[in-house]
Amino acid sequence: MQPPAAGEFGLIESLRALIELRQTPPAVPGSPHSLLVGIGDDCAVWRCGDTTQLATTDTMVEGVHFQRETTSWRDLGWKALAVNLSDIAAMGGLPDYALVTLGLPPGTNSEGLLELYQGLQDCALEFRVELAGGDVVAAGQLFITVALMGRAGNDSPFPNNVLLRSAAAPGDAIAVTGAVGASAAGLRLLQQDPMASGPTALLDAHRRPQPRLALGRLALSAGVRCGMDVSDGLAGDLQKVCTASGLSAEVHLGDLPVAAIVREQFPEGWAQLGLAGGEDYELLLVAPAEVLAAVAERSGIPLTVIGAMAAGSPGRVTVRDARGDPLELERMGWDHLDGGL
Amino acid sequence: MQPPAAGEFGLIESLRALIELRQTPPAVPGSPHSLLVGIGDDCAVWRCGDTTQLATTDTMVEGVHFQRETTSWRDLGWKALAVNLSDIAAMGGLPDYALVTLGLPPGTNSEGLLELYQGLQDCALEFRVELAGGDVVAAGQLFITVALMGRAGNDSPFPNNVLLRSAAAPGDAIAVTGAVGASAAGLRLLQQDPMASGPTALLDAHRRPQPRLALGRLALSAGVRCGMDVSDGLAGDLQKVCTASGLSAEVHLGDLPVAAIVREQFPEGWAQLGLAGGEDYELLLVAPAEVLAAVAERSGIPLTVIGAMAAGSPGRVTVRDARGDPLELERMGWDHLDGGL
Structure with missing residues (x-):
């Protein structure tokens, strides 16, 4: 429910570096x-x-x-x-x-x-x-x-048979399935009142997340190559795509699919819930706009384009408000966002 | 280091029963x-x-x-x-x-x-x-x-390509690799003195157990069909073989491969360490005596026959002393041994 502390990311990075340094050969010769x-x-x-x-x-x-x-x-x-x-x-x-x-x-x-x-x-x-x-x-x-x-989920040879964080290209559109922020909103309501009985949509989003298995396979078969799930919060997870792909990303806050009920319940906090609330278990899909449009057409689940990938500044995520000004993400508790992992 | 409490076994059994009752079909039709x-x-x-x-x-x-x-x-x-x-x-x-x-x-x-x-x-x-x-x-x-x-580890069709707890037959000999009790003995020495520097063989047995991977594959290729590892203690683990195979077992305490150094260091307690010490990470192999003899001949690791399987009384393990009298295992802290899991 809490975004992982910056220290957790740092530790994982240290351990990864150590392990990559000593990467072992396949288990058995000829395996x-x-x-x-x-x-x-x-x-x-x-x-x-x-x-x-x-x-x-x-x-x-x-x-x-x-x-x-x-x-x-x-x-x-x-x-x-x-x-x-x-x-x-x-x-x-x-x-x-x-x-x-x-x-x-x-x-x-x-x-x-x-x-x-x-x-x-x-x-x-x-x-x-x-x-x-x-x-x-x-x-x-x-x-x-x-x-x-x-x-x-498909029979193509690797890498075309899985979605990878590292497969984004400059100019690709960034889309997210369903809506973000509902799970974190549900959690806040439960923290205020553990016996809360409504709004059910928010409580259910927190209690019974629905993994997007069918949509992940559909996206892959439609030609999407880059994806990850939104578990720690949209902005932080998108940053991982940026780092893995060596690119930057721009997101438009106004395009974020945050449900009306979340905006009503949290008129001050909905943007933070949507960008950094975590536990959405939606998918981030990154691909040319026409590929994402084809996915949207074949899927029963909403797919919303929220921004685009760009070359340069690897690992940087910029979120722009309605006037086009960048948000100060540090003030939203995400001070590791600009510093890289 | 501690044998699991009887309650842990009971809980696992309850959960297994629940899960078996609701066993799901293979993941996807035609998978x-x-x-x-x-x-x-x-x-x-x-x-x-x-x-x-x-x-x-x-x-x-x-x-x-x-x-x-x-x-x-x-x-x-x-x-x-x-x-x-x-x-x-x-x-x-x-x-x-x-x-x-x-x-x-x-x-x-x-x-x-x-x-x-x-x-x-x-x-x-x-x-x-x-x-x-x-x-x-x-x-x-x-x-x-x-x-x-x-x-x-081999290309035969199942079940002949894995060792199973359930594959013992009446009359099969029971053998154990290496020695038992050394890890528990090492732990006792460390509990007495965390800086203990000897006997190294016992401390190493506790600190750096050596999984018997090569021997497991050798046993399988030599025709052994029943095996498990000794992690919770020889007697309790053998009981799991008995339960899974619907048989009983007799073990002769005098045949137990307990190292001389363990007997020296624990003149009163070596039998309990060998039978119930746990964390040995040796293999129990159950097969016709001539099959086990073939494994022993081809292996560089000692393989000691300690008893035999018999029909009837499923799940019962009897350990006999030098006079042929059964030990009272309950007094060794293993009161679930006679009662089934």
Whole structure:
């Protein structure tokens, strides 16, 4: 629910540098396996025989990523799997098997746990994933880690069978699916009143995010090559596309698909919710405008163009207001946005 | 380091029952994927094109699975990957790619973390695994979760291309690789004195377990069909083989490969360390005696026959002393041994 601290990004970068320095060769000489995408995209990607495999993992820690007061056991189960499915969607892939690790504090009630598994199963059935195993460990605080394995959603050879953060080109239009800011708005309402019963659309956006699996595959088949999911907030996530592609981006605040109900409920804060609220689990798609138009035409989900990619200033995201002036993103709590990762 | 509490087994059983009840169909109609082994063995197993895929996950939580006082950062990294490799070894498989999740309390020192990654890389290089991604999250206590993907080590069709807990037959001999009890003995020495410098063999067994990957593949190619790794303690793990195979087992305490140094250091406690110490990461192999003899002849690692499987009393493990009398395992802290899982 909170955007990750700048320190988390810095740490990941340090570790990535260390790992890239010591990157190992494929597991076994003559192995049919080889890593195509490692740390730094939504999934790891490798070849296995004639398929392209995907794997991702995401963790939810009590008190960090969720509060028991605002998240039911069943919603927690749904969300723990859904956020991983969103990573597969971000590659345009198909999900297959999940391993679930539960860290349980002493005295965790077993009815709650069964509800959590019910929520996992709700999501697994909805998106046709099998829960294939996992681990249960004692821990000081509740956490749930899902590792999700899947595969590329089309048969083209790599890189054309997955969406990559690094595949944006100068002049590409930037689009986002659905709407942004609703999940963060729902969370704020729940924090004000854990028993809040409306507006349902906002509460549901927070409680039961819908991974954009079908749309990710559709985008890929329509010719989109660059995408990622919006989990940490639109502006920060777009910055990752910019960094990976060695480009900059301009976004027009007025074009942001922030629902009317969010603007009504948060007349002062809707822009921040939309740009940096996080947990939207929508897709950012970056491609020539006509390709995105073709996706929009074939999809039942709104797809809104919000800006464009440009050469130069790699990693820079500029958000312009109605007058064309750049917003001061630092004042919105995103002081790492201009400094690069 | 501690054998899991009986409650953990009970919880896993409840969750497994729930999941089996609602087992989902393969991810997509006509998918080339299908789950062959789910919850209840060392790895999940499924088909992917013409290969058999394996995946496993294990977590180490500070204060539960390790103490910082007795485990260096670098050894923690090694061990977090090694215990997962042991699950792949237990299937007779080959490891490929790992995802690493770190839960970090505020103020975790980054030098320690880099050492942890160094330990992960030591192990990854030694056993030819690639670290392909992961997640870093804030948490109240340090934990590390590894999800490891691999594949079957031979080209036979399933079930003959993996070792299974469920594949034991009445009359099969039970053998264990290397020696048991050394890791638990090493831990006891470290608990007495975190700066303990000897006996090195025991400390190393605890700090840097060596997954039996080559031996697992050798066993499979020699015709062994049943195996698992010894992570929670020999007697308890053998019971899992008994339950999965619907058989009982008899073990002779006098045949247990407990090193002379363990017997010297713990003249009263060596039997418990050998039977229930845990964290040995050796392999239990169950097969006709002549098949095990062929493995022993071709392997550079000791393989010791310790007992035999029998029909009836599914899930019962009987350990007999030199006079042939059954030990009272309940008095050794393993009161769930006789009661089934």
